[in-house]
Amino acid sequence: MGYTTGSCAAGAAKAACLVLIDKPLDSAIEIPLPSGERLNLPLKWTEKENVWGKAGIIKDAGDDPDITHGLEIQARVRLIAEKGEIHIRGGKGVGTVTKRGLQVPVGQCAINPVPQQMIQSAVREVFPVEEIEVWIEVPYGERIARQTLNPRLGILGGISILGTTGIVRPMSEEAFKNSILPELDQALAYDHQTLILTPGHYSFRTAAEKLGVPTEAIVQTSNFIGFILEEAAYRKVEKVILLGHIGKLIKVAGGIFHTHNRVADARMEILVAHAALQGLSLDKLIRLSEFPTTEGAATELIAWGEQSIIHKIAALASKRAMEHVQGRLQVGTVLTLLDGSFIGWDENARHWIQEKWKWQIEGF
Structure with a gap:
C-alpha cells in the first residue's frame, strides 16, 4: 500500500x-x-x-x-x-x-x-x-x-x-473506474442528458471534431462500459450513444461489458455469426474469420455491399446495453474504423446526433 x-x-x-x-x-x-x-x-x-x-x-x-x-x-x-x-x-x-x-x-x-x-x-x-x-x-x-x-x-x-x-491500495482497476465518474458528474452539471460514451481517446476526438459534441458531454469509459452504463442509469441520464471502434463495441453486441481482451475476446466470432445469420456463403464466412482484425473484416463486408450487417451489430449493441441496465436509459450505437470513419449505426444514434449536433457523415 x-x-x-x-x-x-x-x-x-x-x-x-x-x-x-x-x-x-x-x-x-x-x-x-x-x-x-x-x-x-x-x-x-x-x-x-x-x-x-x-x-x-x-x-x-x-x-x-x-x-x-x-x-x-x-x-x-x-x-x-x-x-x-x-x-x-x-x-x-x-x-x-x-x-x-x-x-x-x-x-x-x-x-x-x-x-x-x-x-x-x-x-x-x-x-x-x-x-x-x-x-x-x-x-x-x-x-x-x-x-x-x-x-x-x-x-x-x-x-x-x-x-x-x-x-x-493497489487496486488499480477499481481506482481507474472511480476516476471516470467525475466526467459523468461533470456532464450532468452542464445539463447534458444525451451523452457520448467512448472507449478511448481516438473516438473522443471523433465525437468532438466530426460531430461537434461539447467535450463535457463525452465520457471515456476505457474497458468499463458496463460500469459506466450502470452509473449513468443510477444518475438518471436519459440517453447515451456508444461511439467507438468496431473492435471494441462489437463485444457489447455479444453481451460483453468489460471489453479488455484478457476478460473476453469474441470479436470475430460475433461478426462471423451475424454474417452467417444474414446468409453469407461459407467461403465468405471463412474469409472473414481469417482476418486478424475486425477492422479488416468490416472493411471487407463493406466492399461486398454487406454494410447492413454492421448496422445490425450496432443495433444489437444498443439492445444489449439497454438490457444491461434494465431499460433505465436509452442507448444508441455508432461503430467506426480506426481513422474515425463511421461504418455502422442504429436509428437511435442517427436520430439523436442529427437532432443535437453537427451532421456531416456521408450516408448517415
Whole structure:
C-alpha cells in the first residue's frame, strides 16, 4: 500500500507547523486519518524562513501505478492570528477548477474535501484554535497533470490533491473506474442528458471534431462500459450513444461489458455469426474469420455491399446495453474504423446526433 496526495499534503502541513514553533522533528510525521487510525509519513525536508514553516513529503503510491508516485508535495504555513480559521490554498503545481460538476467549486484550488479535512485535522494538532494560512504546492505538478484527466475536467495548472481514506491500495482497476465518474458528474452539471460514451481517446476526438459534441458531454469509459452504463442509469441520464471502434463495441453486441481482451475476446466470432445469420456463403464466412482484425473484416463486408450487417451489430449493441441496465436509459450505437470513419449505426444514434449536433457523415 501507499499514501495519497491528500495524506502527503496533511503531513507536510503539520510538519511545517511544528517547524514554525521550533519543535524538533524526527524523520517522519504522524497524521490522523479519516478512519480514526494514524499514519506515519517520511519527511523529505523541513525549513523555517522568516514567518513561514515549510516541509516536503515524497508521494509513495506503493504498488499502484499512480502517475503522481514520486512527486514532492510541499506545504508552507504561517500564523495569522491567535484565533481563527485555517485557510487552505493551492500554490504552484496544484490545479484550479474551471468547470462545474466536481467536488470543488469553480475558481477554487483542486484540493478535494477529504484532503482539506485531513489538512485541517493535522494542523489543529499543532495549532488548536489559531488562524493559520496553509499553501500546498507541487513542483512539476503542472507537467504531470497534462498526463491525467485534469485538462478534460477543466482543472488547469496542476494536479488535484485527492484521496478519501488517505491510503492508496493497489487496486488499480477499481481506482481507474472511480476516476471516470467525475466526467459523468461533470456532464450532468452542464445539463447534458444525451451523452457520448467512448472507449478511448481516438473516438473522443471523433465525437468532438466530426460531430461537434461539447467535450463535457463525452465520457471515456476505457474497458468499463458496463460500469459506466450502470452509473449513468443510477444518475438518471436519459440517453447515451456508444461511439467507438468496431473492435471494441462489437463485444457489447455479444453481451460483453468489460471489453479488455484478457476478460473476453469474441470479436470475430460475433461478426462471423451475424454474417452467417444474414446468409453469407461459407467461403465468405471463412474469409472473414481469417482476418486478424475486425477492422479488416468490416472493411471487407463493406466492399461486398454487406454494410447492413454492421448496422445490425450496432443495433444489437444498443439492445444489449439497454438490457444491461434494465431499460433505465436509452442507448444508441455508432461503430467506426480506426481513422474515425463511421461504418455502422442504429436509428437511435442517427436520430439523436442529427437532432443535437453537427451532421456531416456521408450516408448517415
